[in-house]
Amino acid sequence: MKICFATNNAKKIKEVTAALPSTIQLVSLKEIGCTEEIPETTQTIEGNSEQKAMYVYQNYDTNCFADDTGLEVEALNGEPGVDSAMYADKISGSYRDSKENMKLVLKNLKEKEAEGNTNRKAQFKTVFTLVIDGKKHQFEGIIKGKIINQPTGNDGFGYDPIFIPNGYEETFAQMPLSEKNKISHRAIATRKLVAFLNELNKV
Numbered sequence: 001m002k003i004c005f006a007t008n009n010a011k012k013i014k015e016v017t018a019a020l021p022s023t024i025q026l027v028s029l030k031e032i033g034c035t036e037e038i039p040e041t042t043q044t045i046e047g048n049s050e051q052k053a054m055y056v057y058q059n060y061d062t063n064c065f066a067d068d069t070g071l072e073v074e075a076l077n078g079e080p081g082v083d084s085a086m087y088a089d090k091i092s093g094s095y096r097d098s099k100e101n102m103k104l105v106l107k108n109l110k111e112k113e114a115e116g117n118t119n120r121k122a123q124f125k126t127v128f129t130l131v132i133d134g135k136k137h138q139f140e141g142i143i144k145g146k147i148i149n150q151p152t153g154n155d156g157f158g159y160d161p162i163f164i165p166n167g168y169e170e171t172f173a174q175m176p177l178s179e180k181n182k183i184s185h186r187a188i189a190t191r192k193l194v195a196f197l198n199e200l201n202k203v
């Protein structure tokens with residue numbers, strides 16, 4: 001089957017494609033003629049994921065799924081969370097800049113450490129929203145780990161250089177993509193999506 005993945009992030013497309021059976025063919029936003037920025041204005045990861053998928057379904061009349069992802073850091077009360085993409089924008093004047101976002105997480109954790117809070121636990125959470133034949137379904141993927149003191153590694157994207165998943169000694173940005181794809185939040189959500197499509201006999 002053909003289905004649109006409502007993202008312009010080439011790295012996300014690569015990750016999800018690797019986890020899909022060859023019977024599912026991803027269609028890009030460009031291919032359906034969607035070139036505008038899709039609104040993400042709710043206050044939750046679930047809400048933004050749904051908003052993106054519904055926008056594409058309603059405006060382009062095509063089966064699709066969208067993801068929204070956040071890094072949730074325990075000592076920062078779940079921040080950056082739903083604000084992950086724009087975490088540092090207000091402070092640094094940057095726009096969706098991963099380096100600035102990581103810098104701010106590390107600065108805020110340093111401040112917590114100075115107050116005696118040395119908790120470095122964090123998780124990535126992804127929520128996929130699938131809209132198929134007009135019906136909405138959500139699938140969640142979570143990976144737990146910790147935040148290290150400085151960005152390490154050149155692969156991946158976003159917050160990958162500061163996140164080490166539990167049971168590993170390297171960051172997501174140090175491990176081969178094939179390894180990230182086995183364990184990541186997005187891989188978990190993708191497996192749930194594929195299982196669901198299988199049940200519907202859509203694959």
Ligand code: IMP
Binds near residue numbers: 067070159160172184
């Ligand atoms: P969004 O889901 O594209 O809105 O992503 C929110 C923020 O999380 C952006 O800053 C992304 O770079 C970051 N992000 C999303 N997925 C990942 C990931 O797999 N690893 C690291 N950062 C990510």
